[in-house]
Amino acid sequence: MAEHYNFGRNYGCSDNYDADRRCGERNGDWYEYDYCGRSGNDCTSANYARSCNSTRDCDCDCSNQSRWALLRRIMEEGFAVDEAILFLDVNPCDKQALAFYCEHAQKRRALLAKYRDSYGPLRMDDVNIGRSNWTWADDPMPWTREGNIHVGV
Amino acid sequence: MWVYEKRLQYPVRIAKPNAKLASLIVSQLGGPDGELAASQRYLSQRYAMPDNRAAALLTDIGTEELAHLEIVSAILHQLTRDLCLDEIKNSPYAHYFVDHTVGIWPQAASGDAFTSAYFQSKGDPITDLHEDMAAEQKARTTYDNLIRLVDDPDVLDPLRFLRQREIVHYQRFGEALQNVVEKLDSRNHYGINTAFDRC
Numbered sequence: 140m141a142e143h144y145n146f147g148r149n150y151g152c153s154d155n156y157d158a159d160r161r162c163g164e165r166n167g168d169w170y171e172y173d174y175c176g177r178s179g180n181d182c183t184s185a186n187y188a189r190s191c192n193s194t195r196d197c198d199c200d201c202s203n204q205s206r207w208a209l210l211r212r213i214m215e216e217g218f219a220v221d222e223a224i225l226f227l228d229v230n231p232c233d234k235q236a237l238a239f240y241c242e243h244a245q246k247r248r249a250l251l252a253k254y255r256d257s258y259g260p261l262r263m264d265d266v267n268i269g270r271s272n273w274t275w276a277d278d279p280m281p282w283t284r285e286g287n288i289h290v291g292v
Numbered sequence: 293m294w295v296y297e298k299r300l301q302y303p304v305r306i307a308k309p310n311a312k313l314a315s316l317i318v319s320q321l322g323g324p325d326g327e328l329a330a331s332q333r334y335l336s337q338r339y340a341m342p343d344n345r346a347a348a349l350l351t352d353i354g355t356e357e358l359a360h361l362e363i364v365s366a367i368l369h370q371l372t373r374d375l376c377l378d379e380i381k382n383s384p385y386a387h388y389f390v391d392h393t394v395g396i397w398p399q400a401a402s403g404d405a406f407t408s409a410y411f412q413s414k415g416d417p418i419t420d421l422h423e424d425m426a427a428e429q430k431a432r433t434t435y436d437n438l439i440r441l442v443d444d445p446d447v448l449d450p451l452r453f454l455r456q457r458e459i460v461h462y463q464r465f466g467e468a469l470q471n472v473v474e475k476l477d478s479r480n481h482y483g484i485n486t487a488f489d490r491c
Contacts, residue, residue, distance in 0.1 A: 210299065221301065221356060225460065228349040229467040261298045281298055282366035287305040 152232035206258050207288040213250045213261070214288075219243035294355070301359040302453045306370040306446040311385035314371040315401065316441055318388070320454070321364045322398025322406035325430040327454075331357035333411035333427060337420040340487040343475065346417060346468040350424075353461050360457065363450055365396045371447070416485045421469040428462035 223240035230236060255265040259274050266275045279286035320326045334354035341347040372385070372394040380389050387403060398406035411427070414420050435455035442448050476486065 211303075214299065214301070214303065217297075217299075218301065222460070224352050225349060225356075225464045228352055229345050229464055229471060231345065262295065275298075278298075281300050282304070282362060282369050284305055284307075284370050287300065287303045287366075 209250065209254050209257070211288050213247065213254060216243050216247035216250055220247055294358075300363055300366060301356070302363055302450055304363060304366040304370060304450050306367065306444070308444060308446070309374045309379065310371050310444060310447070311375055311379050311383035313442060313444065313447060314368050315383065315385040315388060317364065317367055317371070317438060317447075317451075318399055319401035320431070320434060320438065321361065321368065321396070323400035323402075323404075323434070324410045325427065325434045326398070326400070326406075326410075327357050327361040327364050327431075328398050328406055329408075329410040330354075330427060330431060331361060332408065333413065334424065336411075336413040337424070340413070340415045340420065341417050341472075342486045343417065343468070343472050345471055346421065349464055349468050353464065356457070356461075360454055363454065367447060367450060368396055369394075415487050417472050417487055418469070418482070421465055421472065424465045425462055425469070428458045428465065432458035432462070 220240065220243050223236060223243060226236050227233065227240060251261060251265070254261060259278055260266040263275070267273060281287070322328050331354050334350040334357060338347045338350035338354065341350060375385075375394065380386050388397075388399070391397075400406075412420070412423055414423070432455055435451055435458065439448060439451055439455065442451065472486075
């Protein structure tokens with residue numbers, strides 16, 4: 140078999156690239172900008188959860204605006220990561236792509252943590268952080284109109 | 293192993309129900325070049341890939357296709373959830389309604405049920421990667437045709453996103469094929485199946 144095909148797991152990048160070190164670097168408070176179009180944070184998760192009798196009621200209030208803006212950022216960073224991993228699967232030595240992946244994977248993780256802390260879980264291991272009840276099924280499901288953002292948000 | 297993330301890969305927010313559009317777009321759920329066939333094609337084929345990069349790519353694109361399955365399902369759900377009976381009676385969606393009400397079920401626009409005969413898993417990396425490139429182009433053409441038939445901007449927006457992804461996937465599969473071919477015995481690309489001929 141070996142004479143027909145090279146099974147090597149190392150794909151022979153021409154020089155070393157310290158992905159761990161680069162991925163570990165922090166970029167400061169880049170994600171702490173104003174999602175709501177105003178300063179301060181008057182739209183806490185507690186307000187969101189208690190002021191709305193139904194998800195439709197929340198469509199126009201500030202807490203939802205900031206929630207959707209944050210979800211939109213998660214989608215943007217998630218998409219950057221989706222795109223990067225496909226490219227890197229077949230171009231593993233591309234340093235620029237690797238740096239792109241590291242940057243956006245880090246931003247995505249930070250945004251997911253921010254969303255979890257403010258609005259609730261998007262992933263199964265983020266459920267009930269700081270809550271006393273089961274919150275996984277609290278919000279509109281992602282395939283519903285109420286569970287989605289307008290792209291123009 | 294998969295982990296669900298409770299969001300769509302790309303948002304779907306459709307204001308107006310439209311039974312006729314749903315009866316067309318359902319083809320990208322369970323039709324011959326739809327997202328269910330795409331996901332099962334790639335996730336089935338990856339086991340026969342001798343090249344880890346190709347196996348990783350099939351895993352990751354197969355996973356993205358599952359997310360596209362969810363996007364198409366969300367489009368169908370939002371197009372049909374608030375339909376009135378009169379809107380259903382006077383549309384081709386009535387045939388679907390008989391068996392599925394407004395539930396989501398994978399079928400082609402023709403009404404044919406989803407079948408694994410829509411895709412192949414040949415157990416030969418070169419054969420499978422060629423199929424994958426063709427599959428992405430067929431799905432792109434299907435989205436092109438849907439985009440020609442749709443006039444609601446709320447529906448066009450996610451369809452355009454999905455169409456773009458077909459083109460990117462095609463590109464990546466082309467690179468994976470090139471990687472596999474480069475590592476083969478250059479004297480005879482087709483003389484062996486690297487997934488089977490081991491001695």
